[in-house]
Amino acid sequence: MQFLAYIVIYPLLWIISILPFRLLYLLSDGLYVLLYHVIGYRKKVVTSNLKLVFPIKNEKEIAIIRKKFYKHLSDMFLEMAKTMTISKKSLDKRFKLKNPHELKRLEALNKSIILMYAHYASWEWSIAIQNHISFLGLGVYKKLANTYFDKLARAIRSKFNTKLINTKEAINVINEYELKGKKSVIAFISDQSPRLTNEVYWGNFMGINIPCFTGAERLAKKLDLTIAYLKITKVKRGHYVGEIMTLAENPKAHEDYELTDLFLREVEKQIYEAPEFYFWTHKRWKHKDKNN
Known part of the structure; x- marks a missing residue:
């Protein structure tokens, strides 16, 4: 069944990937109508999340953000497919790094670097960062249930020499x-919702108490790695800018969970500034009432 799904969907993804960008975004306009107005893809989840984190916004304001989000979501789905065949030159044009000198400065410390970021703007096209580093690029990801699509995802995300683990x-x-x-x-x-355990750290995200992933911080402290935040901004349709924001060069000097909290504050700033570019379809706050 997994293989059947793969052989049906893969050709469609490949055809989408070879479309010129003008046609790609025309198709995205149609996908938006389908997802938002016809299917209503996860609209209840999106609406619930937006009302939860923006309690003072009225229905009209929520609806405006929701529509903008679905337009961005449609773009992002097709941009993911486009990554299959996108060239290095085209990707560098569409995902620029604002301060590559900061990456070079951090590499000069001769310590590995943990780059934390969120499901915001275009995390898929952040593989362009590989073109600005001399260190080995590693991407930590959650394995897909479909082994064929997992292999495809690894191939796409590692096409510019990033190694996925x-x-x-x-x-x-x-x-x-x-x-x-x-x-x-x-x-x-690092903005996913982890499994609940007795050891989980409960932090504040968008004014709500939730369990938080602390793997990046713990690894940085254990191995004495530099830790930074990749701030990704959507400049216009199909164009993004990444910025390296160093959180700590000596993570062991920080209190437990301080770096995780710093990361969450940076994500919050972006969401408050332009909420439509966050990935609202996931249930980030599903455990909000379980910290007893």
Whole structure:
């Protein structure tokens, strides 16, 4: 069944990937109508999330953000497919790094770098960062249930020499590289909702108490790695800018969970500034009432 789904969907994704950008975004306009007005894809989840984090906004204001989000979501879905065949030159044109000198400065410290970022703007096209580093690029990701699509995702995201490692093997692989003296830039998307355990850290995100991923901070402290935030801004349709914002060069000097909180504050700033570019379809706050 997995293979059947793959052979049906893959050709469609490939055809989308070879479309010129003008046609790609024309198709995205149609996809928006389908997702928002016809199917109503996860509209209840999106509306619930927006009302939860913006309690003072009225129905009209929520609706405006929601529509803008679905337009961005449609763009992002097709941009993900476009990544299959996008060239390095085209990607560098559409995902620019504002301060590559900061990456070079951090690399000069001769310590591996953890790059934290969120499901905001275009995290998929952030693979363009690989073109600005001399260290090995590593991306930590959650393995997909469909093995064929998992293999495809790994191929797409590693096309510019970034090595993908799934969450279960991440610590062992990174430890091995460090023992061998191989320095790396390790990408962590850190705004997901983790499984509830007795040891989970409960932090504040958008004014709500939720369990938070602390893997990036814990790894940085354990191995003494530099830790930074990748701020991704959508400049206009199909164009993004990334900015390296150093959080700590000596993570061990910070109190437990301080760096996780710093990361969340940076994400919040972006959401408050332009909420339509956050990934509202996921249930980020599903455990909000379970910290007893």
